[in-house]
Amino acid sequence: MILESIGASMLLVGAIRTSNMSDQKKIEKIFEYTKTWIKTEQGNTKKCQFIRKAPISDVGTEYVYRLPLGMPFKKLEYLNENVGVFKDGLHKNVELDWDGGMLHVNVYETDLPRSWPYRFENKNGWKVPIGKTYKEVVWHDFDEVPHLxxxxxxxxxxxxxMKVIMTDLIKNHPQDVELYLIDLKAGVEFSKYQKLEQVKKVATNIEQTYDLLNEVCTRLEIKQAQAREQGWSNIIDTKDNSRIFIIVDEAGDIPDEGFMDSNERKTRKECQWMLSHIARIGGAFGFRELFFSQYTTADVLPRQIKQNADSKICFKIQNGYASEVILGEKNTQAADLPKIKGRAIYKDGPDLIExxxxxxxxxLMNYYLKEYEGGADEPASNGDTDLAIEFRDVD
Ligand SMILES: Nc1ncnc2c1ncn2[C@@H]1O[C@H](COP(=O)(O)OP(=O)(O)O)[C@@H](O)[C@H]1O
Ligand SMILES: [Mg+2]
Known part of the structure; x- marks a missing residue:
């Protein structure tokens, strides 16, 4: 069974790490240790067959293997979940990928950056930069996957x-984006964005959250009626470029139920229902939900929201169980992330990307967005000189 063989192989992996085998040899040894092969009924072993290797720009090498016919998908998935065996054995960063009967083992000589400064770029559509991997920038497309x-x-x-996403959306779609912000950490983070033209409402307590969500639900009903009248089923197929984002920060900071009176408890339940409702049906009508919390229990993160968000992102988290709550069953990887701020696992459909x-x-956010702070233009402040230094330092 592959499960046992991976456990046992961890011991052997230590031995190959210190040997002076080539990376290709090490990969093939790991295939052996992890029994990444097929046994035929006649008792023959069909192994992965080396096809070629090729450089990945100047950051690493790709090794391509032909998979033996009939290799179960589950076995590959399991191997991918345990990609740590390759990382340990090669003492390098490794990613696995497979398609059309081929297994690609990507070996990187470089590490991920410890910090990657945001820069705005004009682009088409509703994509925002979500992070940088060993080799490329990963974008989250809110028209493909509405909720996060x-x-x-x-x-x-x-x-x-959330600040990166807000900045990027506003800069890229100043006319079309509308934001509703819910910040239950008493508004310490989001209150200051109230003055931006694109920010419709900021809620900093449970009553305001209730009003805000009511407004969004009413707008959702109007859009639904419009869709029926005009005969469309998804806004992305229409000329309507408006998108409404509901951004929830620290959803779990709603006061403990024990301290709530029954009215508050009821309001909280209704808020959760509305958030779930928007997640469940809002996507097709241009409503996008971002739901972030340090708490991952079911009463903070309603099941409906989780089920309707096909993308998830998880920063360093305390244990494997908490990681699974965000990323899905068996996805404990966020617990093993290094203690680096901004390092995360992004789940895009079935793919998990560090x-x-x-x-x-x-x-920098202020610099990008100050033109959207309603009212008279403010004279350029001295801060701009400092900002020039910031740009120079990081580029
Ligand atoms: N992507 C990142 N890259 C580098 N540093 C970061 C990044 N994100 C956050 N930090 C640092 O960590 C601090 C805390 O981040 P914050 O976003 O407030 O965390 P959280 O909301 O999860 O509590 C920030 O003030 C910043 O200094
Ligand atoms: Mg925070």
């Missing part, structure tokens, strides 16, 4: 990612 759920221990970068999320300082 995020988790991770406090101080590892959830709010920063990446470094872009970092934006408050000053």
């Amino acid at each position: 759920v995020g988790g991770g221990t406090t101080r590892y970068g959830k709010t920063n990612l 990446l470094q999320v872009p970092y934006i300082s408050d000053r």
